[in-house]
Amino acid sequence: MRWSELDYLGCLHSERRGYEWVMAHHGGLTPTQAREAALQRYPYEPDDAPYRGLLFHDEAWHWAMLAIHGDRYVVEHPELAHPSPEYLAAR
Template sequence: MTWSEAEYLEYLRSERRAYAWVMRRHGGLTSEEAGQAALECYPYEPADAPYRGLVFHDEAWHWAMLAIHGDRYGHEHPEPADPPPEYRALE
């Protein structure tokens, strides 16, 4: 997918926000820690990066649950497999 720079930055901001929310709410991180974790998970990629935005193929909820519970979170922790309404309200 090709985005304008403004579209990419908005999507990046949105995913960082959602990821940080999950890390605070479900991962027990402070706001500062969650913000840092979001920056690490969603670094800015220059427009000419070959796979720019590939991380967007799954939503922030998925990446945060992987960070919190590990690769098998859907099997070992099925309760957070789907985002709650509060997460969806962030969109």
């Protein structure tokens, strides 16, 4: 799939915002730390990057939970398997 720049940037900013929210509310990071974590997790990929946007195949909630709780978070914290209503409202 080829992204338009506008679509790609919209998705990038949305996922960064979601990741930042989770890292602040569930990961205990300060707002500045959460913002930096989101920028690192979701770097800008140039238009000619072969897998541009592949990271978007899972929601920011999932990637943040992996960073906070590890790859067994769904088993060890089943209540976190799906995004919370608060997260969804913040997006």
